[in-house]
Amino acid sequence: LVEPAEPQDLAGRHVVVSAGGTRELIDPVRFIGNRSSGRQGVALAQAAAARGAHVTLVAANLAQDVTDQVRTGERPCAVVQVESTAELRDAVRTAGADADVVVMAAAVADFRPAATPDAKIKKVPGQGPAPIELVENPDILAELARERLRPGQVVVGFAAETGDASGSVLEHGRAKARRKGADLIAVNAVGSGRGFGTDTNDVTVLDGAGDVVGQAAGTKREVADALWDAVVKLLP
Numbered sequence: 001l002v003e004p005a006e007p008q009d010l011a012g013r014h015v016v017v018s019a020g021g022t023r024e025l026i027d028p029v030r031f032i033g034n035r036s037s038g039r040q041g042v043a044l045a046q047a048a049a050a051r052g053a054h055v056t057l058v059a060a061n062l063a064q065d066v067t068d069q070v071r072t073g074e075r076p077c078a079v080v081q082v083e084s085t086a087e088l089r090d091a092v093r094t095a096g097a098d099a100d101v102v103v104m105a106a107a108v109a110d111f112r113p114a115a116t117p118d119a120k121i122k123k124v125p126g127q128g129p130a131p132i133e134l135v136e137n138p139d140i141l142a143e144l145a146r147e148r149l150r151p152g153q154v155v156v157g158f159a160a161e162t163g164d165a166s167g168s169v170l171e172h173g174r175a176k177a178r179r180k181g182a183d184l185i186a187v188n189a190v191g192s193g194r195g196f197g198t199d200t201n202d203v204t205v206l207d208g209a210g211d212v213v214g215q216a217a218g219t220k221r222e223v224a225d226a227l228w229d230a231v232v233k234l235l236p
């Protein structure tokens with residue numbers, strides 16, 4: 001037996017990680033989605049498994065190479081495949097009922113079409129496109145933080161931000177940390193080639209009050225391990 005190279009500080013723990021991006025059907029063949037590949041979430045799942053955790057990966061539409069990476073990973077994860085936000089919510093809450101930690105690394109669609117017709121929407125010659133009415137999805141992370149499916153459960157989220165006129169990446173992340181009520185929020189800058197689909201990441205880790213408790217940059221696996229270091233400190 002080979003000596004494990006990683007600290008086994010998640011041994012005996014059940015962790016749930018959501019990864020990828022949810023899709024909301026407009027009709028049977030079209031959807032609203034986002035650019036998340038699932039790379040950071042899968043790195044989190046694999047890092048946790050290497051540290052001894054029993055891992056449930058809730059996988060929403062991972063990029064093909066990321067799916068392959070899960071299949072060939074050195075330690076197994078239980079994988080639940082989902083597409084929509086409603087499916088992801090159900091899967092996370094089912095697996096989360098006995099979890100020590102839930103990490104919401106998935107990019108969740110904020111809105112979904114109010115209705116999905118059974119038949120493909122056809123374009124009518126001479127008529128412009130019909131508007132698509134959207135309704136807001138439940139905030140899964142905020143629900144998990146509020147309800148705590150299991151006493152003492154550690155709840156972790158991500159905040160993908162671009163700076164804008166109303167605030168910097170960190171300012172937006174801090175406001176989000178306070179709003180969500182999670183124990184930890186990993187803030188990362190996205191857009192213009194950063195964050196999505198790349199092999200590296202750069203995150204600032206905030207606590208629920210919005211105070212900086214950590215910083216990590218490097219491969220998504222290195223960022224994952226830094227995040228688990230912060231989680232381990234919060235485990236009872």
Ligand code: CTP
Nearest residue numbers: 104105106108137138139140141157158159160
């Ligand atoms: N999240 C969630 N459910 C949603 C939307 C987001 O659980 N309906 C989670 C994401 O998985 C992530 C965190 O909340 O861990 C932050 O997601 P983000 O999209 O950055 O925040 P929002 O609250 O949706 O705010 P906005 O998109 O307006 O910045």
Ligand code: CA
Nearest residue numbers: 107108109110
């Ligand atoms: Ca959002």
